[in-house]
Amino acid sequence: MIDKKLGKEIIARRVAKELRDGQLVNLGIGLPTKIANYIPEGIEVSFQSENGMTGLEKLSESDKENEDIINAGGGYVGVLENGAFFDTSFSFGLIRGGHVDLTVLGALEVDKMGNLASWIIPGKLVPGMGGAMDLVTGAKKVIIAMLHTAKGKPKILEECTLPLTAKGVIDLIVTELGVMEVTDEGIVLKEINKDTTIEEIKSLTACELIIDDDLQVMEI
Amino acid sequence: MNKLVSENQIKPLLKNGLVIMIGGFLGCGTPEKIIDLIIESGIKDLTIIGNDTSYEDKGIGRLIVNRQVKKVITSHIGTNPVTGQLMNSGELEVELSPQGTLIERIRAGGYGLGGVLTPTGVGTLVEEGKKVLDIDEKEYLLEMPIRADMALVRGSIVDTFGNTIYKGTTRNFNPMIAMAADTVIVEAEELVKPGELDKESIITPGVLVDYIIN
Numbered sequence: 001m002i003d004k005k006l007g008k009e010i011i012a013r014r015v016a017k018e019l020r021d022g023q024l025v026n027l028g029i030g031l032p033t034k035i036a037n038y039i040p041e042g043i044e045v046s047f048q049s050e051n052g053m054t055g056l057e058k059l060s061e062s063d064k065e066n067e068d069i070i071n072a073g074g075g076y077v078g079v080l081e082n083g084a085f086f087d088t089s090f091s092f093g094l095i096r097g098g099h100v101d102l103t104v105l106g107a108l109e110v111d112k113m114g115n116l117a118s119w120i121i122p123g124k125l126v127p128g129m130g131g132a133m134d135l136v137t138g139a140k141k142v143i144i145a146m147l148h149t150a151k152g153k154p155k156i157l158e159e160c161t162l163p164l165t166a167k168g169v170i171d172l173i174v175t176e177l178g179v180m181e182v183t184d185e186g187i188v189l190k191e192i193n194k195d196t197t198i199e200e201i202k203s204l205t206a207c208e209l210i211i212d213d214d215l216q217v218m219e220i
Numbered sequence: 221m222n223k224l225v226s227e228n229q230i231k232p233l234l235k236n237g238l239v240i241m242i243g244g245f246l247g248c249g250t251p252e253k254i255i256d257l258i259i260e261s262g263i264k265d266l267t268i269i270g271n272d273t274s275y276e277d278k279g280i281g282r283l284i285v286n287r288q289v290k291k292v293i294t295s296h297i298g299t300n301p302v303t304g305q306l307m308n309s310g311e312l313e314v315e316l317s318p319q320g321t322l323i324e325r326i327r328a329g330g331y332g333l334g335g336v337l338t339p340t341g342v343g344t345l346v347e348e349g350k351k352v353l354d355i356d357e358k359e360y361l362l363e364m365p366i367r368a369d370m371a372l373v374r375g376s377i378v379d380t381f382g383n384t385i386y387k388g389t390t391r392n393f394n395p396m397i398a399m400a401a402d403t404v405i406v407e408a409e410e411l412v413k414p415g416e417l418d419k420e421s422i423i424t425p426g427v428l429v430d431y432i433i434n
Binding site: 049050051052053066067068069070072074079085086087088089091092095096120125126127128129130131132133134137138163164165166167 | 245247248249271272294295296297298314319320323324327338339340341345346376386388390391392394423
């Protein structure tokens with residue numbers, strides 16, 4: 001088994017390879033935020049924070065605390081020379097209007113139809129959806145970055161059991177065990193971590209996993 | 221017309237049962253001095269509309285903790301555990317709206333629109349009780365406008381007419397709520413004279429503002 005901390009780093013490193021030059025990208029709070037630490041060389045992307053800015057600096061680079069500038073997680077951040085500030089209506093215009101090329105978010109559950117559940121566990125935890133519903137509805141590409149299981153239980157299911165964030169919106173799922181594409185036929189395993197096996201990843205996935213004919217080793 | 225008032229002149233405006241929009245995102249861009257006044261006034265049964273319920277010791281979160289709120293319309297309550305506790309015990313009604321939908325409902329309220337059509341929330345709990353419209357083979361939810369009795373805005377640099385500039389990410393909900401309430405109060409971090417602001421940079425024109433506190 002790959003431990004959680006290493007698992008999250010593997011996920012962040014792999015998702016970073018999906019970034020393309022010139023993209024506008026929105027990273028969710030938590031694990032997805034770490035992706036900004038692994039931007040491939042020679043690639044320039046702009047990060048948006050839905051509370052009202054583009055040109056987010058990498059968290060680690062921001063030593064100058066300015067309480068007028070926060071990211072969507074409430075942490076103080078810096079702004080790049082090419083950044084801009086705007087109000088929430090404009091910010092979600094960028095999101096719903098299809099101007100955001102890629103969003104990367106975490107999940108409680110996902111399923112083979114590309115459905116996402118991430119905002120509520122009824123009776124237990126009700127953080128609210130914040131901007132997640134708009135992000136997955138509006139962004140051109142949606143990547144879910146999450147550990148493959150929660151306390152050993154699969155998070156990739158035949159059908160989500162929790163209330164949905166949105167229906168059929170997921171393009172790609174990246175876990176510490178592999179990279180999976182959501183297709184009309186179901187979930188296709190495209191890449192696999194060299195430290196796991198097809199049998200193990202299948203046993204930790206609660207829906208059929210189609211193995212790609214051209215299955216690759218996950219590059220980290 | 222003198223909009224610049226003392227904190228004591230604001231207090232008579234604060235009444236039980238008001239519907240109040242409050243600017244800010246996790247407390248960034250929230251007028252904390254006006255929050256202080258509401259706490260001092262002890263008014264109750266408020267309906268609060270804002271992006272989130274902040275933290276227990278900040279912004280909207282302080283009003284929740286102080287049990288002054290009857291209902292909150294917001295997109296996120298996860299950073300303030302008291303909101304969830306009061307919701308579960310039935311002491312607080314929470315209406316969750318996706319962030320982009322919430323701001324558009326406020327915009328519709330302020331811009332005189334009868335509602336907004338958004339694809340966000342289709343096929344989820346958010347759809348419940350709402351009209352779904354099929355437009356060019358895509359489904360949209362009809363989301364209704366919201367307005368408030370009062371909007372509490374935090375401006376970074378404000379002139380004495382109420383023209384307002386926001387620094388950094390403090391802007392968030394502030395410009396929209398200033399359009400959608402009967403009474404608009406701006407808390408100025410820095411106060412200047414009319415003419416001192418670059419007019420092209422003004423985000424909220426002073427014509428929208430009723431009262432300014434410094």
